[in-house]
Every structure is written in structure tokens, then in C-alpha cells.
Amino acid sequence: MAQQTFEEISAADFFYRNRDIAGFTNPSRAIFVAVRELVENSLDAAESHQIPPEIYVRLSYEGEASQDTQIYKLRVEDNGIGVPPRHIPSAFGQILFGSKYKLKQQRGTFGLGGKMAILYGQITTHQPATIVSSTGISKTYMYKLMIDIQRNRPLIVDRRVLINKEMWRGTIVEFTLEGDYFRAMPKILDYFKQTAMVNPYANLTFVDPKGRLYKFTRITKEMPPPPKETLPHPYGVDVELLQRLIQITPYKTMNEFLRFHFHRVGDITARKFLDFSTISPSKNPKKLSHEEIVRLMHMLKRFREFLPPDASCLSPLGEDLLKAGIVKELKPEFVAVHQRKPSTYSGHPFIVEVGIAYGGEIPKKGVFLVYRFANRIPLLYDEANDVSFRVITAMNWRRYRVMPEMPVAILVHICSTKVPYKTVGKEFIADRPEVRKEIANGLREVARQIQHFLSRREHVDRERKRLGIFSKYLPKIAQFSTQLAGREKPPDIEKLLASVQKYGAEEA
């Protein structure tokens, strides 16, 4: 009988072996994901303290790697809060270490993406990553790091402390990686443009390997209020979460456990629930058996009297900023935006924001341009599978006088503490009925607004055309009839023209 060997692998090792699931599928996708992850970390770092983000990204060519791939150096600078020096090695050199284990709306979910990018760079080029950061104090810290993949530990190659006279605050990450920029270029540029659209308060600068500069300038310093951290809602828990909470809880009774670890549970609700689930309020949560924990989870989901989660943990863009972003990046003739009231799916709160834009610099493509966002991240792949795309396709746009051949762009933004992505790659959103309904209602609202705009415009056009026809023919009729009747001067047609105009105005 063959002996089977079991070995434990580190988190870094796991992701090294399964880098596909984090999006590093091929050289072009890898370079796109690396840029995206670092930019998102930078945006989060600035926004969490209400700092209007200032982000500079540079990709420079370092040499050939193989026939199709090149080596690039990626440098991302931000003006975020900076990382305290003692956390720098772990924050950038240890997978699954980070600050993102709380429930509030954030771009990244696990603090995984940035480190995956660095890990990918190390795997492909065997070069250390350079991190420079300061929290705005008189010193700046510079680390050269590598990741010990087997042990999931940062290896410090070099460390320096520099004087920070200007009291600069922010983080710079620089590392080399293999990639195929020229295939990734369209997506990367799309990514910046769309990121600028939903972050109109951010300055984004990108210098590509050919030295081309792309600059997306903020039009406002106003930012949406930051999300509040929140406890998990009872409807959204699973056994794993319950076990973790039981492990760390300082509370000795079920009543307290429920009240202090869950969102929207007070004394009365806790009592009602415990009565409903026939669990003693004084029971010590640490004494719950595995079966009881499973039962608790089911009962939590079944109990109808929990209030829905409130949305204070969410940070939607808001109608004004959304509109400003669309106007800034698409320069349309008309734009309508709408923010839905908060809703929930499986205990997770979410808010849908939609926008529709018409004309101006929006191209006519024969299909609607669809821009999808989740927690202010542009979603660029797998459009056809996305719930927003499906709702848009299923809608009867003709009813609203909107035709596919018109220059129309539609934007859907979903923000949630847990965006229902269908894959780990964060590229498209699953078709949840609750989410679908909110998107559909939001789109109907902006569709009505664009319908109003289109029909009014059509009316104005018609009237202008009508007046044009009268102005063309009335003088001729006057002239011909004057000659025909043998009169001296043509009759006055101004009164008739004026009445045509008045008639048109009455109709409008």
C-alpha cells in the first residue's frame, strides 16, 4: 500500500500554486491586475482618512523576458495615510496579513491583491520589492523585501531610515514583474478612465512604458462620507464566523453574545430570538456544541424579527459625485443619475447607484456602452455574465425612446460590505434577485429621465424644423404671388411667421 504524504502549505505557498484564482492568469492579465490592486490599495489608504487621493503610477520597460513577455518595473505612489514602519514588512511581505478584516465597504476584501502582485513579481523576476512609506512624521522608511514563500514570512533585504524634511506622507511601492503591456494596454487605460469616473475627487497619473502620460484630474475635493465599521448582521453569518466569534468573545451569556457581536440586536430582540430558538439566555456561548452552533446559525436565518442592516457601513458615491464623474470623463450632452435606497441580500446591505448619459463625446456603437462598478472598482471583464448587463439587456428601452444606435452610456455601481462576486477574480456580479430588482428599478428611474429629455429634444427639433420650413416657403409664396398679381411690393409675412413660432411655443 502506497504511503500517502500530507503536508501543510503556507498561505503564500497556496497562492503561489494557485495564482490563477487571484487573477494572474497570463502575462497580460497579470500586469493589469498588478496595476489595479496597487491603485486600489492606494485609493483606500487615502480615502480612509478623507484625503483626496493623489496617485502616480509608472510602468517602465526593463528588458525582454521571453518572446511574448517583457519585464517591467511598476511604481505606484500615493498620498495615503502611510504604513507605520514596524508593520511595513508584514503588510507587504506576508500574505493574509492586513487591516481589511472588518465589516465595512472597501475595495479590497482580504488585503490580498497587493501582496499577490508583489509575490507574482518575485516569482517571475526574482527581484526584491522596494517599499517607501511615511505617516507624515519626520522620518521616511525604506524597505527592500522578498517573501519567503514556504514560511509566508517577509525577508528584509535592506532597510533605511531617511529624513523627511517636507513631512511627506504616503507610500511608494516599486517592484519588477513579467507581463505583456501591449496586450493589456486597452484594459489598463479603460481601468484608469473608469476609475477616474467614479473617483472624481482623485488625481490619477499614469506613465506607460513608451513614456506616454495619461492624466486624470480631479474636479472636486468633496468626498463621500467614509463608511462606518459595523458588526455582522445575523442573517449573514455562517458557522465559521460563529465559531470565530465564540473563540474571541469575552461575554459569558448568549444574551450578551448576541447583543455585542451582531448588528441590529438589542436586549429585546435578543430575548425574543432566544425564546424563539429555545436557547437559554444565560447559556455560556463557549459551551455550545458543534451541533448547537449549526442549529444557531439556522435559527438566526429563520428568525423574522431582526431589523434589516443599516447602510451606514456603506459609502456610495452619491448622486452629485456620480454625475460629476460621468460629466468629467464622458462629456455627454445629458446625464441622469439615481441612488437607490439601501437594500439587503442574505444579511448584507447594499446600495445601487445608476447613471445614464447621452450624446456629447459618447460614441455611437450600435450597442449601449455599459460601465460596471463595485465598491468604486471598475469591472472590465466578463460583461455578458454580469447581472447589470443582463438587466440592461432585458429592459424594454424602446418604451423610453432609447435605441441601441444612439450614443448612450449606462453606469451601474453596486456598493456592499460583501459584493456578490461570482468569481474570486472580482470581474462580474452574480444574479441575485434582490440585486437585480434594485438595478432594474434604478435603471427605470433614469430611463424615465432620459425619455423626458429625448422627447423634449425631439419636440424642440420638430419645432425648429417646422419653423425652418415656414421660413423657407412663406417668402417664396409672397414673392411669387406678388409677381403673379402684378403688385408692387410683397405682402408682410412676419405676422404669419410669428404665429408659427407662437403656435410652436404653445405646444412645448
Next chain:
Amino acid sequence: MGPKKHKSSILERKKEVLKGLEDLGASIYDQIDKGNFPSLDMPSRSTDNITYDEQIRQFILGDRRVRRSVRNIRHLKPFTQLVWAALFSNELSSQRKTSTLRDVYYSAQAYEMTFKDQQESNNIITDLETILGFSREDFNIFPEERSAVFGDLTIEYTVPGYEGKTLDLTSHPDGVLIGPALTSSEFVRTSADKVIAIEKGGLFTRFIEENVHKKYNSLLVMTAGQAPRATRRFIRRLSEELNLPVYIFTDGDPWGMHIAMVIISGSANAAHLRELNTPDAKWSGVWATDIVNYKLPTDPLDEMDMKRLYELQKDPRYKDPLWRREIKTFMKIKRKAEQEAFSRYGLTYIVDEYLPQKLEETK
């Protein structure tokens, strides 16, 4: 030969036309001057407003009228085109120039008045005819000339440069074109006592060669197929002003029969006009019964011919016994014959034998 009947008929009519055009202009001018959107009324030309009038033996328009108003944006362009067409006609008439429908279409472009196509400009001219009750020839707009006249008739031109000049219509052996100059001429004298209208140019030439005009004391008119309006009006003037009976010879088929009928009773297309038809003219042949009686070489009637016969059968113009009998005979024998078919009896048979018999028969 009788005395000249209507010495000044041509000039009188010209005056009326000019007056009509000027009044139209004045009416529109005044409406605009008063601050109103000008409008025009005219009888409707739609088929359900066309009826056959037994009294005057032609199609006429009923009481239903349509209004073209400038207030209606869809009428604006046709209305402008109509006023322009009136002005154009006015200029033609007063400058004594003539023109064709094709000319009208192109001339409009000089006034930045484009017509979509020939049909659109033709329709506008027809509107003008309907409003004023004159035919386009009165506005000096003529179709291509193709019919001709020959015989002892002296005419006096009224066209510029020829005023007062006379012409004897026997002076040219090919006949004289029935064009603008001839149709606007006054009739001075004739020795003829009848008019013979012939459908085809070949037979017209044969008749001239065989001296039919002398032998039967007649004026010969070649209609060249369906007679143009100018020719129909010319035949009417011959009949009316010179008091001459008119005999019509066509091919022996439904189409020939209808050529004769349009000369006699007019067409539905011209229901808005008067005095284009000659109600007393006679269809003298070739009849279906002639085909039988003269044992003419024939061709079978095809599907189109039969269809046409069924249409004619329902036509109110075909209610006289002679016409009904001929339609029935055609349907029975299912054969047709051309005028040239008489050549089987020799080239002169038609002139020496057939013609006198038929003139007598339809007298």
C-alpha cells in the same frame, strides 16, 4: 365652305387664362396681406369624386372639394410649387413662349423650387388645371408633339413672329404637326366636309397618297396612338368651329376602340377639364364585326386584351348598343385585327371599298 366661326376664340381664351392666373395671385396676395395663412379650394380629383355626366358625355368631378392651406405644414411645399407654376405659366403666356412638362421640372430649379421628380411637377400642373379649369396647353405647356393633320384647311398663326401668316394644311405631304403654333391658330377657311382621325402614321400616309382628302373631301388627323390632349382639343375645335362630322379609324382591338372612346368621351384623368372631347365623333372601325364581315386576317386576343375588355364592359362610357355589341363580338371571336390587315385585298382596298362603306354606315 362655311364662314369662319370663331375668329377671336384663341385670343379670347388667352386673355381668360391670364386673368385666371392673375386672380389666383391676387387672392393669395390679399390673404397674406390680411395676416391670414393663404388657402385654395379645388374639386377633389380622387376616383370616388369622378362621375360620368350623361348630359355632356364626359367624366366630370363631383361636389367634393379639397382645401390646400399654408397653415398645414404638409401643404406648404406643394402650395409654393403651385404658386410658382402659376407664375411660370403666366410668364410663358405673357411672353408667348411655350414649354413642356419636362421644362417645368427643370425650370423650377432656377427658382430654388425643386420638385422631387417629374411626377410631382406633373401633379402640380394638374392642380393648376383643376383650380383654373384650363388645360396645361392653355398655360403654354405642351407634351411632345407627335400627331399631325393634313387637308384643305387654311389657318392663321397667332404665335409671335407669325401673326397674320397663313398656311394651307395640304402644303406638306407628311402633314403638319399639331403643336403649339398650330393649336393656337385661327381657322380661316376649309372646303372639307368631314374629319377622318386615324390611329396610325402608316395608314395616315397611305390615305394622303391615295388622295382620301380629295376623294372624300376630308381633313385627315393622325392621332399617333392615344390622342394627346392638344390633338383632342384640336379635333373638337374642327368639329365645333367648322361644324364638321368626325370619323375615327383605329385598330380592331380593345385598345383601338378605347382610343376612339377617349376622343369622343374624354378620360377620367381629365375629368377636371372641359372641351377636350368631341361627343358627336363616330368610331367607324375597325369593328369586331368588321373582322367577321370582311374576313380579315387576325391574331388571337391575349390575356391583357381580354382583361381590358372586361374593364371596358363596366365602363359607363360604353353603354351604347354599338359599343356593347362590339365588346361582345370581340369576346366571342377572341380575335383582333390591325388596320393594315386590309392589305390582304390589295393596298387600295381599304380606301376604295372599306372606307366609303364605313363612312356611310356611321354617318
